[in-house]
Amino acid sequence: xxxxxxxxxxxxxxxxxxxxxxxxxxxxxxxxxxxxxxxxxxxxxxxxxxxxxxxxxxxxxxxxxxxxxxxxxxxxxxxxxxxxxxxxxxxxxxxxxxxxxxxxxxxxxxxx
Amino acid sequence: xxxxxxxxxxxxxxxxxxxxxxxxxxxxxxxxxxxxxxxxxxxxxxxxxxxxxxxxxxxxxxxxxxxxxxxxxxxxxxxxxxxxxxxxxxxxxxxxxxxxxxxxxxxxxxxxxxxx
Numbered sequence: 336x337x338x339x340x341x342x343x344x345x346x347x348x349x350x351x352x353x354x355x356x357x358x359x360x361x362x363x364x365x366x367x368x369x370x371x372x373x374x375x376x377x378x379x380x381x382x383x384x385x386x387x388x389x390x391x392x393x394x395x396x397x398x399x400x401x402x403x404x405x406x407x408x409x410x411x412x413x414x415x416x417x418x419x420x421x422x423x424x425x426x427x428x429x430x431x432x433x434x435x436x437x438x439x440x441x442x443x444x445x446x447x
Numbered sequence: 448x449x450x451x452x453x454x455x456x457x458x459x460x461x462x463x464x465x466x467x468x469x470x471x472x473x474x475x476x477x478x479x480x481x482x483x484x485x486x487x488x489x490x491x492x493x494x495x496x497x498x499x500x501x502x503x504x505x506x507x508x509x510x511x512x513x514x515x516x517x518x519x520x521x522x523x524x525x526x527x528x529x530x531x532x533x534x535x536x537x538x539x540x541x542x543x544x545x546x547x548x549x550x551x552x553x554x555x556x557x558x559x560x561x562x563x
Contacts, residue, residue, distance in 0.1 A: 339489075367549050378451075379490070379538065379554040386549045424489050428549075433478065433542075434503065435552060437489030 337362045341425045341438035348415055349446050356410040356441045358399075358425035366427040368392075368401050368408040369435070373422045382410075382423070415445045449473070451555035453539050459561045460529055468524040468558045472541030479522050480552060481514055482538040490538050496522060529562045536560070 342357040360368065370382040370392070383392030388403035397412045408425060425438040452471040460466050472479050477498055482490035492506040496516045504514070511529075516522040526533055536559050540552040 371554075378556040379540075381551050381553075384549070384551070426489070433480070433495050433550075434492045434506070435480075435482075435490075436492070439487070439489050 337366065337427060337429060337436050339425050339427055339436055339438035341423075341441050344422075344440070344442040345444055346441060347444045347446065350417055351414045352445075354410070354412040354415045354419075354443070356423055356425075356443070358408045358410065358438060360406050360408065360425075360427050362406075362427055362429060364430055365403070366429045366432075368399070369426040369428070370397070370399055370408070370410050371424040371426060371437070373424065373440075375421070379424070415443070417445045417447050419443060420445045451539055451541055451553050453537075453555040453558050455558060456556065457559045457561075459563065461563050462529060462531060464529050464562075466526050466529055466560065468526075468537050468560070470522045470524070470539030470541075470555060472520065472522070472539070473553055474520075476541035476543050476553075477519070478542045478544060478550070478552075479516060480540040480542075481522070481524050482540065484536045484538055484557070486535075493524070493537075526560075529560075531562045534560055534562045 338361045367386045369384045372382045383394040385392040385401035391400045422440045479496040481493040484490040494504045499519045511527045514524045536557040538557045539555045542550040542552045
């Protein structure tokens with residue numbers, strides 16, 4: 336079946352450090368891939384998405400590239416800020432589908 | 448405009464009781480989803496509505512769980528004979544259309560259910 340595996344947290348970084356959160360997936364066909372973010376006390380928000388192989392999603396300085404050959408969608412940011420502290424979820428949805436399958440989430444702490 | 452809203456934000460109940468959780472989707476969104484998020488986990492799909500009908504309820508864990516959307520807008524998730532294992536955050540999401548796979552799903556803030 337379809338599934339998402341992401342690196343366990345928490346991840347603790349200093350401000351301006353480089354961030355990578357790994358995400359790999361298992362799916363039939365060619366799913367759409369998503370990163371969602373949950374800031375403290377807030378609801379889940381879509382951060383970025385990619386709908387086909389080699390697409391790069393980007394938003395707020397975050398990027399992720401849909402890699403079909405490695406079935407990965409790693410999240411990166413060149414310089415994190417304290418305000419990026421949150422839980423990040425990698426997710427997929429199969430083509431034509433509606434059910435979003437989430438990873439377990441990775442908590443990020445950024446220290447000033 | 449207004450986002451997805453859910454009420455109540457917190458619900459504490461006793462084992463065996465009945466609870467109802469409400470979701471108000473974004474106006475005009477035809478698709479509505481319920482997810483359940485246990486502590487330290489990602490959300491898990493429960494049910495999907497397209498308009499008034501439940502297009503997929505395969506994620507409902509058992510027959511104690513039921514959801515309705517009688518007028519194609521507001522939805523209610525109903526849990527009978529609650530158990531301690533039902534404690535979780537229940538999330539509602541909506542999207543504009545029938546689910547192309549690329550639609551953005553907009554999530555509400557969730558209802559935190561605690562069963563004592």
